[in-house]
Amino acid sequence: IKTKVGIVGGGPAGLMLSHMLGQAGIENIVVEARDHQSISNTHRAGILEAQAVSMLVDSGVDGRVLSEGDVHSGIDLRFNGESHPLDFTDLVDATVTLYAQNEVFIDLAAARARDGGDVRYLCEVTELMDLETDTPKFRFTNAEDEAFEVHCDILIGADGSRSFCRRQIPDTNRQDFTVTYPFAWFGILTEAPKSAPELIYANSPHGFALISQRSETVQRMYFQCHPGENVHDWSEDRIWTELQARVDGPDNFTLKTGKIFDKTVLKFRSFVREPLSHGRLFLIGDAGHTVPPTGAKGLNLAFADVKVLFEALDSYYSTSNDALLHAYSDTALKRVWKAQNFSYWMTSMLHTPVDADPFMAKRALGELETVTSSRYGQQYLAESYTGWPHA
Ligand code: DHB
Structure with missing residues (x-):
């Protein structure tokens, strides 16, 4: 198979890049290990x-994000049992949209199918070759065990946090930065x-909780848990008691409960690989960096990578100038480190490790008080949460 851009990984990052390249007339292929159904069901x-x-709408993916997505103009920071609303519209004249990542995937996959994009599911990449040359290649096998070799100009590693592509880069001239956390998230979907x-x-003496939403009838919630927690040890009653304890307060705020139909323990870390490229291989999204989930920067950061890399590729194919491609890693890493800082900050301010030093637990409350009691503090959080301007 001969093409211009070979994309390993068909999650939101890989598909968004493929779609934008397709719109610009730049031929590409996407090879994805999982099937469409299992990615659609990954919450x-x-x-x-x-x-x-805007990237979804302006590139003509679909208007579903506008019709089904829910615009949110703020969040509530809850600590010491009290609510502290932040109004993003008032603070920084910006909003965010609540639209689940698996819906983004479904829309992108549909747009690729509609536009005749070459996206192959259930295909496992087995080898990357000639990364340091102008003709990088890779091999993959499909579900029927047939083997293929792809010859391209540019190879993209969009294959997620456990990236195969990233692991093919030699050890020299590169560095990994990692932070591990002594906790995970227990996530539920409830009717x-x-x-x-x-x-x-919510920051509480029992640990962090996030009360999120999916629709009028389905809600998404999380609570900080031990990374080794087993979902089978958690009955509905036990989960609701734990979640309620973390939002309890003198205002008697009470969660609206219902049947729980999905339970998952989500482990996370902070991770950055530098640089984000090697020869003709470029890493985007979780393949190059992951953030803890607090503040939901993961997909947004992946899309920011896609924007920078798309512009570099578009410039390369229209002018033969590869200056922007060479600059990709440095350009993308500036935003990556801002998002790393924000995600680490939100995580450490809102979570309480089980064996927390009492000073550190009180310090975090002091930080929440500092942020919420000042318009500047609120604006700092609001600006980061709603997203710094794209490069
Ligand atoms: C959701 C997840 C997050 O990590 C976050 O910060 C906000 C919302 C969610 O799944 O709805």
């Missing part, structure tokens, strides 16, 4: 920056009405 975060929404108009991020 991830649900907050899109306005810029991510219940909304408990509050905006998302609630």
Whole structure:
């Protein structure tokens, strides 16, 4: 198979890049290990920056994000049992859209199918070759065990946090940066009405909780848990008791409960690979960096990578100038580190490790008080949450 851009990984990052390249007439192929159904059922975060929404809408993916997505103009930071609403529209004149990541995937996959994009599911990449040359190649096998070799100009690693592509880069001249956390998130989907108009991020003596939403009738919630927690040990009653304990307060705020139909333990870390490229291989999204989920920067950051890389590829194919391609890693990493800082900050301010030093737990409350009691503090959080301007 001969093409211009070979994309390994058909999640939102790989498909968004493929779609934008397709719109610009730049031939590409996407090879994805999983099947469409299992990616559609993978529940991830649900907050899109306005810029991510624009990328979908302006490139003609589909208007579903506008018709089905829910515009949110703030969040509620809850600590010491009290609510502290932040109004993003008032603070920074910006909003976010709640639209689940698996819906983004479904829309992108549909747009690729509609436009005749070459996206192959259930295909496992087995080898990358000639990364340091002008003709990088890779091999993959499909579900019928037939083997293929792809010859391209540019190879993209969009294959997620456990990236095969990233692991093919030699050890020299590269560095990995990692932070691990002593906690994970227990995520549920429940058939219940909304408990509050905006998302609630709660710091409590029992640990963090996030009260998010999916629709009028389905809600998404998370609570901080031990990374080794087993979902089978958690009955509906036990989950509701735990979630309620984390939002309890003198205002008697009460969660609206319902049948729980999905339970998952989500492990996470902070991770960055530098640089984000090697020869003709470019890493985008989780393949190059992952953030803890607090603040929902993962998909937004992946889309920001796609924007930078698309512009570099478009420039390369229209002018033969590869200066922007050479600059891709440095350009993308500036935003990556801003998002790393924000996600680490939100995580450390809102979570309480089980064996927390009492000073550190009180310090985090002091930080929440500092942020919420000042318009500047609120604006700092609001600006980061709604997303810094794209490069
Ligand atoms: C959701 C997840 C997040 O990590 C977040 O910060 C906000 C919302 C969600 O799944 O809805």
